[in-house]
Amino acid sequence: MIERIYATAVTEIHIARRNRWVLIAVVLMVVFSLVLSAVGSAPVGGLGADRLSVTVASLTSLSVYLVPLVALLMSFDAVAGEVERGTLPLLLTYPVGRGEVLLGKLLAHSTILIIALVAGYGAAALIAVATDPAAVAGFGALWRLTWTSVLLGATFLGIGYALSALARRASGAAGLAIGVWLGLVVLYDLALLAAVVADDGGIFTTQVFPTALLANPADAFRIFNLTASQATAAASGVGAAAGALPLWQTLLSLCLWPLAALGLATLAFRRAEP
């Protein structure tokens, strides 16, 4: 089983390297991280925090958008592409399980994501440490941001595979992926904020709102990182409103989501008839 997952991962990495996905992911993360660390250097004195911790807070807000986007871009083609190219029937006659195929793809795409994250966050950290020696105090926050970003990425990779298996056409899967990204990362928060404002401190704000935040992997990621580094002061919007959520709950949501997404993807893939 390990051998077959590994074989699939090696092949996927070859494909991603040739299709420039590795390069695109790394360049995206590095450029945005550098831009943010340059822009985010202004308010350091006012907050009394070290420079890296502030950078991490900015990177958290960036990653909420960028990591799911990169993950969905890499994964939307995973099943639909094989169906369209006509390579799926042959693959499924091999003694390899559909779950193993997805795990292999997940392993490859996660590796690429990790490379991109390390390059991007690493570049930002280098700049922070170079300009502010006290910034080493923020390494804990940076490490937390890195592994939670991987979990967030794995979640959206799984969601991408599920959409890819459901759509069966790459163009359809791409559309669905963009829709899910907009929905979960952008519109979800706007809708929640609108509801909170309309509710004005009622049952929605006290009962439904926290659960709704935990149910969205992107929100769980943001709140976990901001609460853990006590950086809610540097955040705004939904992040600032969620200081009340205990750390373990957001952590649990972050850890359960990748499993749920992969389970969903496996179910969808099993249903697909080649």
Place this chain on the structure above:
Amino acid sequence: MTPTLDIANLTKTFDGVKALSDVSLSVSRGERVALLGHNGAGKSTLMKIILGLIPADAGRIDVCGSAPGGPAARAKVAYLPENATFHSALTGLEQIAFYMRLRGESPKGAMALLERVGLAHAARRRIGTYSKGMRQRVGLAQALIGHPSLLVLDEPTSGLDPVSRRDFYELLDGLAAEGAAILLSSHALTEVEARTDRLLILSGGQMVAEGTLNALRRKAALPVAIQVSAINGYDVDLLRAFPDAIKLGNTVRLTCTQDDKLDTLAQVAALRDKVADIDVIPPSLEEIYAHFSRRSGQ
């Protein structure tokens, strides 16, 4: 000994349309069986069911002693899809190495396998740059991985040039000699005629004929043509002796049933001093195939 592939009373319906009805067949060790049929006759559906890619509605299928599509069956069955396609970004070597790993074989043998199908020179080039015939050979190479017990080949020679076709059938002969059972579909009737042990003719989802070419020829009982060249000027005598004959250029063409063949030849031989040459033309595979396919209303 139980056959490698054994199918009984197989039925498959797509949205109320019968794709296969009551199909039975078997392929034994070392046997090369050709599956013939029009487009839409049910060949690909039958193959997909054997491979376990789609389920059958009714009937019994036994692939190498187990159910189709299960891990045991998949480990022993190789498949070559019609118009084999692969990811264009991979090289031939990477693609074959991947398939070898999936079958638990060492990828070190990938180059040797590509050499066997004549692709060693292009092994490190992307499949995206390959011609159709080269892709088909990658498909063939992957079907050879790990000594499969059953090979299911969907139009394996489409896109191959005549020399490659001959090489391909030589490979198949070798595999069959080692004990592999081979089921292949084809539209190229003449090559199938020379290179397989038995024919199955599928028409409208039904198995309309099965057997060796000679058995099918007898069963179809199509007329035999005898072409006689007369010595200069004697063709009039020949036409008088055989009133049903037709004059075609310099020759005279007679037709008779299989059973009358020897009698007719004896009659022609009786005119020995007027005949220059004689050719017996048995019904072609195309004619036999058309006979069985037409009979079922296709």
